[in-house]
Structure formats: C-alpha cells, structure tokens
C-alpha cells in the first residue's frame with residue numbers, strides 16, 4: 084500500500100494525513116471557486132475550516148467527500164482519491180452534515196436515524212444502539228415526533244437540542260474530542276463564525292478559494308500577537324491584499340507549531356489510517372482483483388435501493404391526502420376526457436325564419452330532418468332573428484323563401500332552371516363562425532343537404548365495419564393516446580419535482596456522501612414511482628372499461644404492459660429533467676413545455692396523417708406516436724405482439740426508457 088502511494092507520487096505525509104489537498108482547483112463555469120488550495124488534515128485531528136460566506140468551504144468539502152470533481156490538483160482521503168473504485172469515500176468511511184440540515188420533513192426522528200444508519204451500512208442492531216445513544220446524548224424528544232413538527236416550532240433537531248441543553252456546545256466538543264482520540268477518526272468543521280472553532284486542533288483560514296493559513300489556533304494568535312482568530316484573519320486578509328494574492332505561500336507546514344509537528348513525528352507511520360472496518364475493507368479490496376472492485380463499485384446495492392424506496396413510501400404514507408390525490412388524478416382526467424370530449428353539442432339555439440306560407444311545406448320536412456337534439460329551433464321573423472343573432476342569442480339563422488317547396492321541386496325535376504329558382508329553392512344559412520362548435524353545425528348542414536338532395540338519386544351503403552363499431556366517435560379515437568399521455572405526464576411531474584426538491588434541500592448530497600450511487604437513486608425512484616403508477620393505471624382502466632365502456636378487443640395484459648412502460652418513460656424523462664435542472668420552477672416549465680407539442684405532434688388528438696411532412700418525421704420518433712397507435716391496434720383491432728404495429732410501439736417505448744435512464748445518469752454524473 085505504501086509502495087503504491089510512493090509510486091503514485093504521494094509524499095510520506097499522505098500516509099499519516101487523513102485528508103490531503105494539493106493545488107486543488109475547482110470552477111463552476113467561469114467562476115473559479117478553489118484556487119490552488121493546499122490543506123492537510125492529520126489523523127485524529129479536529130480541523131476547523133474557517134472563512135467568510137462564499138469563499139468555497141462547501142465546494143471544498145464536496146470535493147473531499149467525492150461528490151464533486153476537482154478541475155485540477157490532487158486530493159487524497161484515507162490514502163486514496165475520493166470516489167475511486169472500492170474506496171469507502173463517499174460511503175461508509177465518511178459522514179457529512181451539510182449546513183442546511185437536509186432532513187426529510189415527513190420523517191420521525193427514529194425514521195431519520197434509521198434511514199441514515201441504513202444507507203451508511205449499519206446493521207439494524209448497530210442502528211438501534213446508535214439511535215439510543217444519540218437520543219440520550221442530544222436529549223431528543225420522543226422518537227415518533229415528526230421533523231416537520233420540530234420545524235414548525237422553528238426547531239430543527241440541532242436547535243431543539245441546543246434549546247434543551249445550553250451546555251450542548253461543550254458536550255458536542257467533548258464528544259468530538261472523544262471520537263478522534265484514538266486517531267481513527269478525523270473531523271472537519273466549517274463555519275463562518277470564526278471564533279466558534281477555537282477549540283479545534285488546527286484551523287485553516289480560507290479566503291477566495293485559498294488557504295491563508297493553517298495551524299493550531301493558539302499558534303496563530305501568538306504568531307500574529309492578537310487574542311482572537313478573527314483578528315488573525317483580518318491581518319492575513321490585509322497582508323494578502325497588499326501582496327496581491329499570494330498569502331498561501333507561507334506554507335501550512337510553516338505555520339504548524341512544534342507540538343503539531345512532533346505529534347506528527349511521533350505518529351507510528353505504519354499505523355493504519357482507517358478504522359478497523361475500513362482497514363479490513365481496504366485490505367480486502369487490495370486482495371481482490373481490480374475488475375472485481377470496479378464491478379462491486381458500480382453494481383447497485385439492494386440495501387441502498389430498499390432504504391431509498393422505504394423512505395419514499397414512508398414520506399407518501401405521511402401525506403395521505405396527497406397520495407389519494409395522486410391515485411385519483413388520472414381517473415379524474417380520463418373521466419373528464421370521456422365526458423367532455425367527442426360528444427355532440429346539445430341545445431344550440433338556432434333562429435328559423437320560415438317565409439313559406441303555401442305549398443307542400445318541404446321546409447318543415449327539412450327542419451324535422453335536422454339533428455333536433457343538438458339544435459333548439461326558435462321560429463322568428465327576419466328582423467327578430469338577425470337582431471337576436473347580432474346580440475349573441477342565436478348561433479345560426481336558417482331561412483326559407485316564400486316559394487321554397489315549389490322552387491325546390493322545379494330544381495329537382497327540371498334539368499335547367501333560372502337563377503331565381505335556384506335561390507328560392509335553397510335553404511339560406513347564416514352562421515356565427517366564431518366557435519369551433521359552429522364548424523360542426525356547418526358540416527352538419529352540409530351533410531343534411533347532401534342526404535336531402537342525393538337521396539332520390541344514389542347513396543352509399545355502409546356494410547358492417549371491418550374493425551370498430553358503426554357508432555364510433557372521436558372519444559374512441561382519442562382514448563388510447565389520452566391514457567398514455569396522462570400516465571406519461573403524471574409520472575414526469577412526480578419524478579421531476581421530487582428529485583429537484585431533494586437536491587435543493589441537500590438530501591441528495593447527503594445520500595451521495597453516504598455512498599448511494601446515481602444509479603441506486605434512479606432505480607429507487609423508478610421502483611417507488613412504479614408502485615404509484617400501477618395503482619393509478621389500475622383505477623384508470625377500471626373506469627375506462629367498466630364505467631365508460633370503452634371497448635377492448637385485445638389481450639388485457641398487453642394493454643397494461645404498454646401503459647406501464649409508458650409510465651416508466653414518464654418517470655425516466657422526469658429523471659432527466661431533475662438531473663439537468665436545479666429549481667422547481669424551471670423543472671415545472673420544462674415538464675409543461677413539452678406537454679402540448681408532444682400531445683399535438685404525437686397524433687394523440689388528431690391523426691398523424693394530417694401532420695405536414697417535415698413535422699411528421701419528428702412525430703414518428705416521439706415516444707408516444709407509435710405507442711398510441713399500438714394501443715389503438717390492441718384495444719380496437721384485437722391485435723397482439725405478432726403484428727408489427729403493436730411490437731413497434733413496445734420497442735420504441737423500451738428504447739426511450741433506456742435512453743432517458745442512461746441520459747439522466749450521464750447528466751447527473753457530469754454535473755457532480
């Protein structure tokens with residue numbers, strides 16, 4: 084192990100240093116946050132990392148625990164670079180407490196301790212013991228109290244404990260001293276309240292991404308002839324401002340006191356820098372072939388996935404109203420669609436101006452042919468009808484001339500007629516075409532006209548349909564696509580937001596440091612959301628088939644499988660959004676932004692065949708175009724996987740699922 088370190092260019096110090104940073108740089112875009120930073124934390128030390136807000140402390144800690152990559156330089160933690168294969172950092176060799184407490188509001192105290200114990204790899208018994216210790220040590224309230232309740236009282240666990248026990252600061256320091264005493268554990272505390280860290284063994288004073296000094300607090304104060312660390316920091320800032328930006332040239336080692344150096348010197352170099360468990364795990368990994376270590380490193384661990392899934396379930400259980408709403412939302416949406424879309428209009432007020440006073444009154448016959456369940460005819464004079472129509476009371480006016488019946492007969496019987504006869508034998512219709520519904524009225528009049536005039540000559544005879552029923556309507560066409568898009572979008576919304584919120588609250592970081600990988604996080608989200616969408620889909624299908632009597636001629640198992648897979652497409656797309664976007668508002672906008680284009684271009688509300696050509700190619704590669712077509716074929720034609728139009732829908736859906744999952748993981752990896 085030592086040989087390996089020497090070969091890799093690590094100095095002797097790295098053997099006894101728990102953490103060593105050399106010339107570390109890290110930028111966010113053009114913003115350089117860490118600037119050739121050097122830092123050393125020795126084994127068994129409490130290290131106070133001090134500096135004003137924004138100087139880069141959190142960034143440095145994230146690099147040290149391996150959740151953020153450095154742009155340049157070297158970091159060694161417990162003898163290896165963080166996040167190297169087989170290393171317990173991030174993982175069980177490191178604990179990380181972010182500034183914001185990063186706790187789940189819906190968890191009780193015992194849920195919280197159980198969850199973090201589990202992802203840190205503790206057994207049930209170990210977790211129980213640690214839980215009891217912490218509850219006694221921090222004098223916490225009942226284990227069953229919710230974190231949200233503590234927060235509502237403006238108390239998080241820490242503040243609560245502080246309020247209950249004013250001597251807690253002292254207690255915590257005593258505890259830290261206790262745990263580092265045997266040299267197996269090192270602690271870094273960061274704060275911008277500089278005096279808070281006076282009890283640390285060594286403090287590092289940080290400014291603008293550099294360390295201005297690194298030494299025991301007393302040594303620093305003596306060297307600068309001041310009585311507070313704050314004053315030391317001010318002096319260092321002034322001298323750094325005067326000398327440009329070269330304050331760190333006084334090497335950290337120069338500032339170390341005799342004591343610290345002698346303690347380093349007296350350290351047994353052969354002594355392991357890890358705890359016993361860590362040592363054995365490292366030794367194990369050294370005996371294990373590299374490929375095995377790597378494979379173990381990237382293979383998702385069920386322990387973590389289960390812990391994350393249980394976490395999601397517990398949170399859901401604590402929000403029963405929200406859970407019910409989630410379950411019922413697709414049922415409500417599909418019911419509204421079946422009830423409100425595709426039906427014929429009812430009771431449209433239409434003014435009728437009938438000037439016929441004699442003859443066969445064909446006008447009456449024609450009026451009786453109209454769809455009078457949709458149209459409500461109101462007989463009026465010419466003036467009243469137009470006044471009412473301009474006033475918005477009537478949506479159309481139907482007018483018949485004085486000699487309508489006789490002129491109509493002449494039109495039908497005589498091969499050539501005058502213009503007056505054509506005019507007088509026509510039904511005059513004035514429409515208010517400001518509503519889509521009135522287009523329906525216009526086409527309805529056209530249809531009646533054709534029936535009326537052509538009836539005496541020739542007609543089509545529609546035989547039994549090959550597929551579908553004679554009374555098929557728009558709702559029937561739109562339902563399969565609507566089922567898929569409702570499932571897809573609800574899954575997108577759920578996943579995109581829960582992930583973004585977790586990241587914002589620091590929970591994702593916390594889990595990452597505990598060794599939970601991106602893949603495990605993704606899979607846990609996927610599996611728990613699968614549970615929700617399964618309930619959603621079951622309820623939705625019950626309503627569609629039993630209440631709205633939508634036909635299904637094909638195998639039900641294929642219907643369910645395709646809908647579930649489309650739900651997975653929604654979940655994985657949501658994961659992409661949450662991996663790429665940091666705040667809720669933008670994530671919401673991204674999810675909503677794709678909603679309409681996808682709905683329109685996927686041929687869900689109007690057939691793909693009506694889409695103009697360049698857009699049609701785009702339509703065909705979208706996740707729901709072939710899938711909607713496949714579902715329509717299964718439900719209405721009774722087809723199965725032997726038909727290309729069906730299996731193509733499944734293949735495209737599976738392809739998108741894989742693509743989104745991989746993309747989400749790549750984005751998450753690249754962004755850390």
Ligand SMILES: Nc1ncnc2c1ncn2[C@@H]1O[C@H](COP(=O)(O)OP(=O)(O)OP(=O)(O)O)[C@@H](O)[C@H]1O
Pocket residue numbers: 111114116134135136137138139140141142143182275
């Ligand atoms: N993800 C990010 N993207 C872009 N800039 C970031 C990101 N995280 C931090 N920064 C910027 O990097 C700088 C250092 O931030 P960092 O959080 O490391 O400072 P800090 O010393 O921990 O501050 P504080 O004590 O207030 O948390 C700040 O200017 C911050 O705005």
